[in-house]
Amino acid sequence: MKSSHEALVRISAITLLALALTGCRPHDFPQYPPGYREYAYVTNGGSGTVSVFDVVNVRLDREIAVGQNPVAVAASPTRNEVYVVNSGAVGAQGSVSVLNAENNAVAGTIAVHRAPVSIEIDPAGELAYVANSVSNTISVLDLNARREIAAIGAGEEPVVVRIAPDGKTLAVANREAGSVSLIDPANRKVRAVFEGCPGASDIVIVPDSTKVFVACSAGHQIMAIALAHAEAHPAAPAQSIAAQPDRLEALLDVGQAPVHLALKPDGGEVFVSNSLANSISEVYATTDEVGGATLIGEDPVRGLVSSDNSLLYVANFHSQYVAVYSIDDGKRIGSVQVGDGPAALAFSAAGHLLFVVDSRSSDVAVVRIATRSLFTLLPTGRDPNAIAVKSFKLP
Numbered sequence: 001m002k003s004s005h006e007a008l009v010r011i012s013a014i015t016l017l018a019l020a021l022t023g024c025r026p027h028d029f030p031q032y033p034p035g036y037r038e039y040a041y042v043t044n045g046g047s048g049t050v051s052v053f054d055v056v057n058v059r060l061d062r063e064i065a066v067g068q069n070p071v072a073v074a075a076s077p078t079r080n081e082v083y084v085v086n087s088g089a090v091g092a093q094g095s096v097s098v099l100n101a102e103n104n105a106v107a108g109t110i111a112v113h114r115a116p117v118s119i120e121i122d123p124a125g126e127l128a129y130v131a132n133s134v135s136n137t138i139s140v141l142d143l144n145a146r147r148e149i150a151a152i153g154a155g156e157e158p159v160v161v162r163i164a165p166d167g168k169t170l171a172v173a174n175r176e177a178g179s180v181s182l183i184d185p186a187n188r189k190v191r192a193v194f195e196g197c198p199g200a201s202d203i204v205i206v207p208d209s210t211k212v213f214v215a216c217s218a219g220h221q222i223m224a225i226a227l228a229h230a231e232a233h234p235a236a237p238a239q240s241i242a243a244q245p246d247r248l249e250a251l252l253d254v255g256q257a258p259v260h261l262a263l264k265p266d267g268g269e270v271f272v273s274n275s276l277a278n279s280i281s282e283v284y285a286t287t288d289e290v291g292g293a294t295l296i297g298e299d300p301v302r303g304l305v306s307s308d309n310s311l312l313y314v315a316n317f318h319s320q321y322v323a324v325y326s327i328d329d330g331k332r333i334g335s336v337q338v339g340d341g342p343a344a345l346a347f348s349a350a351g352h353l354l355f356v357v358d359s360r361s362s363d364v365a366v367v368r369i370a371t372r373s374l375f376t377l378l379p380t381g382r383d384p385n386a387i388a389v390k391s392f393k394l395p
Contacts, residue, residue, distance in 0.1 A: 044381025
């Protein structure tokens, strides 16, 4: 009789738990159509692997061996592929591993140059640009043929390359040179170089492709550059066009050691993670004005703005917290405890989950956006450092 009672209690508890989870599910986990797949890919620098997480079921799917010291990852916007940058041994030639997202296996490897550290995919998904930090070059990769088709000279130690939304400019941050190279992707020539940005470390380009912002991490400024464009002459017919060259627009004072820039999806503001100042700065993109600084946490290194432009999430590396900043209210409104050493962030495709890569505890924290609370921690390989999310639907 006692065992029957205990069994009934257990069944009742399980039923209540299932009902509670079912009640939460519409908030936290969308109902996906048949054949829908979504994965988060995390590079593990110390393991030479990529951890693949099933976003639909919120679990570790598998770990894939890639090249030595993977440091960056990007998902194709047009095909079911993911590209992993393998930096290799110190000063050695690196590579890019091509992952087939449908079966999560390595589909190919593309050789690049020494110490590649970042990758950018063009909007058509046809070309990739890889910054080779020791070779001082940008590799141009044909993703159809899976090979390098050109190498463009950059400044000393290029660490980040970004392509403008209109496809007419590549902007490169050269950390050791303290400069920014602007490249014309059509002819693969450097068309302008701007110096005076010590420790250039990150770049954002506004949605209308008119302006570039660059973080100067060895100082306390960010650089604003107006990009070359064609402009109708006010006193002439519409056919009469005057070319406007690239020009330095401003050097803006922010906090000490600005290491990362987060752009609002609408392009209105740029949020600067000031690593040594433990703060973020808000920059108005159209006017180049700094709206002020807010203490945000210990060693902020990465920011990410929600798709509705309302919230900024900031990874504070020397802590176990991601801070939450209300953009409309202009203040920090809370934080979420994650693992140790949060270093990279990504939203799920539907925006209901935030994935936080914790570099010191070697895990990924999964945060519910609806409640801004930790859902679970999932294990990675050693020294995880970057993340990309890919979603698609199988036929």
